[in-house]
Amino acid sequence: AQSVTQPDARVTVSEGASLQLRCKYSYFGTPYLFWYVQYPRQGLQLLLKYYPGDPVVQGVNGFEAEFSKSNSSFHLRKASVHWSDWAVYFCAVSDTEGADRLTFGKGTQLIIQP
Amino acid sequence: EAAVTQSPRSKVAVTGGKVTLSCHQTNNHDYMYWYRQDTGHGLRLIHYSYVADSTEKGDIPDGYKASRPSQENFSLILELASLSQTAVYFCASGTGDTEVFFGKGTRLTVV
Numbered sequence: 001a002q003s004v005t006q007p008d009a010r011v012t013v014s015e016g017a018s019l020q021l022r023c024k025y026s027y028f029g030t031p032y033l034f035w036y037v038q039y040p041r042q043g044l045q046l047l048l049k050y051y052p053g054d055p056v057v058q059g060v061n062g063f064e065a066e067f068s069k070s071n072s073s074f075h076l077r078k079a080s081v082h083w084s085d086w087a088v089y090f091c092a093v094s095d096t097e098g099a100d101r102l103t104f105g106k107g108t109q110l111i112i113q114p
Numbered sequence: 115e116a117a118v119t120q121s122p123r124s125k126v127a128v129t130g131g132k133v134t135l136s137c138h139q140t141n142n143h144d145y146m147y148w149y150r151q152d153t154g155h156g157l158r159l160i161h162y163s164y165v166a167d168s169t170e171k172g173d174i175p176d177g178y179k180a181s182r183p184s185q186e187n188f189s190l191i192l193e194l195a196s197l198s199q200t201a202v203y204f205c206a207s208g209t210g211d212t213e214v215f216f217g218k219g220t221r222l223t224v225v
Binding site for chain 1: 154155156159162172173208209210214218219
C-alpha cells in the first residue's frame with residue numbers, strides 16, 4: 001500500500017525567508033502527488049499537483065514543488081514566505097492515476113516568525 | 115467554484131448514541147469521500163462512493179457506515195458513538211481526474 005511521510009511535524013521560518021517542506025512517498029508505479037494547505041478551522045485547499053511530466057510544478061501563491069523518482073520525494077518550496085502562509089501543509093498521493101482516494105502524510109505545521 | 119457543504123459544523127454526542135454527519139456537493143462530481151482527521155495525524159479515508167446508492171470501505175471503516183442516496187449527498191453514520199471517534203471529519207468530492215475538493219469539516223466530540 002502507498003504511504004506518505006512528512007518528517008517534520010513543525011517548521012519555523014522568518015518572514016521573507018525561503019521555505020522547504022519535505023515529503024517522501026512510497027508508491028508502486030508512477031505516483032500522482034499533491035500538496036494541500038489547511039488554514040485554521042478550514043478545509044483543505046489544493047496548492048499544486050504533480051502529474052507525470054515536468055518534475056517541477058508551480059502552484060498558487062508562489063509555491064512550487066519538485067518531484068524526484070530516485071529520492072521518492074516531492075518537496076514543497078517557496079522563495080519568500082509571508083505571515084499569511086502560517087498553516088498546516090499536507091502532502092498526499094493518489095491511489096490511482098489522477099486524483100482518487102488520497103493517502104495523506106501527517107502534515108507539517110508552518111510557523112512564521114516576524 | 116466547487117462547493118462541498120458539511121452539516122453540522124460541530125456536534126457533541128453522547129457515548130452510545132447515533133450520529134449522522136451530512137455532506138452536500140454542488141460540483142456535479144461522481145466521487146465522494148469521508149475522511150477523519152486526528153490531532154497530529156493526516157487525513158484517513160473512512161468510506162467513499164463512486165455512484166449513488168453504492169458505497170465502499172476505505173482504510174478505517176470500522177464503527178462507521180455511509181449512505182449515498184443521490185449524487186449530491188453523502189452521509190456518514192455512527193450507529194454507536196464512542197469516545198475514540200472524537201475527531202474532525204471532512205467530506206470531499208471529485209471527478210477522479212484532477213482534484214479533490216474538501217468541505218470545511220465537522221468537529222465531533224463524543225462525551
